Amino acid sequence: MDLAPAVDFTRDNFAHLLAGRNLTAEQVNVRDGNPYSEMNLIRRGIAQARTTVPHIYRNAIAELPEALGWTAELCTTARTDQERRDAIIPTIGRGRSLLLLGPTGVGKTHQAYGAVRALAVSGVSMTWVATSSADLYAALRPRNGVDSETEFRRYAHARLLLVDDLGAAKSSEWTEEINFRLVNHRYENQLPTLLTSNVLPKQLADRLGDRVASRLTEMCDRSVITGTDRRRAA
Numbered sequence: 645m646d647l648a649p650a651v652d653f654t655r656d657n658f659a660h661l662l663a664g665r666n667l668t669a670e671q672v673n674v675r676d677g678n679p680y681s682e683m684n685l686i687r688r689g690i691a692q693a694r695t696t697v698p699h700i701y702r703n704a705i706a707e708l709p710e711a712l713g714w715t716a717e718l719c720t721t722a723r724t725d726q727e728r729r730d731a732i733i734p735t736i737g738r739g740r741s742l743l744l745l746g747p748t749g750v751g752k753t754h755q756a757y758g759a760v761r762a763l764a765v766s767g768v769s770m771t772w773v774a775t776s777s778a779d780l781y782a783a784l785r786p787r788n789g790v791d792s793e794t795e796f797r798r799y800a801h802a803r804l805l806l807v808d809d810l811g812a813a814k815s816s817e818w819t820e821e822i823n824f825r826l827v828n829h830r831y832e833n834q835l836p837t838l839l840t841s842n843v844l845p846k847q848l849a850d851r852l853g854d855r856v857a858s859r860l861t862e863m864c865d866r867s868v869i870t871g872t873d874r875r876r877a878a
């Protein structure tokens with residue numbers, strides 16, 4: 645565990661997220677020399693979020709009750725586990741997943757990255773991997789010099805995984821197999837996964853297959869976002 649550098653709070657409104665936890669930028673930037681301190685974990689979380697969250701979502705704040713409830717539950721479970729195991733730091737472990745549904749442009753990805761940013765300032769240790777389903781398939785496509793199974797495990801075994809736009813790409817037997825293997829692994833191991841999709845709730849089984857849809861139903865809290873395309877309104 646390393647000592648994370650001080651955070652520049654003049655951008656990315658992380659200060660706003662911290663205020664929600666009654667923490668100030670000054671408190672978070674106090675260097676106590678303890679790599680396991682809550683403040684160091686927050687600084688690490690912010691540093692990781694800043695390198696991973698796409699630029700357009702860098703200020704995203706989750707407002708959906710389902711997203712806020714999901715992040716809160718993950719944090720509570722992490723802290724309970726920490727006490728039970730007498731561990732040095734709380735770490736995201738097993739937990740429920742979250743499925744955000746809704747038509748194009750209503751803010752699914754915004755809410756998803758908002759949730760990740762909330763987790764980043766929670767003081768709970770987490771490593772997370774984010775991808776769109778199209779990028780996932782591209783990364784896993786068999787090609788010279790890349791072991792697709794090793795790549796697959798990077799996503800399947802991630803502590804926290806964000807899969808954006810599930811069901812958006814044109815499907816094939818191969819993409820269906822990837823979807824099934826990924827969802828099945830996350831399901832069987834109760835690994836928290838944040839998924840977004842613009843597939844209508846009642847079409848999930850048709851678009852993703854019964855077995856994927858069935859697993860998602862059991863493992864996920866679900867939120868259907870309604871509204872108009874925010875991109876066109878801008």
Ligand SMILES: Nc1ncnc2c1ncn2[C@@H]1O[C@H](COP(=O)(O)OP(=O)(O)OP(=O)(O)O)[C@@H](O)[C@H]1O
Pocket residue numbers: 700701746747748749750751752753754755809840842874875
């Ligand atoms: N709550 C919000 N506050 C401010 N801007 C928002 C909010 N939600 C979404 N936006 C903005 O609206 C646009 C569309 O949001 P987003 O990309 O999250 O939509 P989406 O539902 O994921 O769309 P798609 O289905 O095409 O992937 C983006 O520019 C995003 O930054």
Ligand SMILES: [Mg+2]
Pocket residue numbers: 752753754808809840
């Ligand atoms: Mg999106």
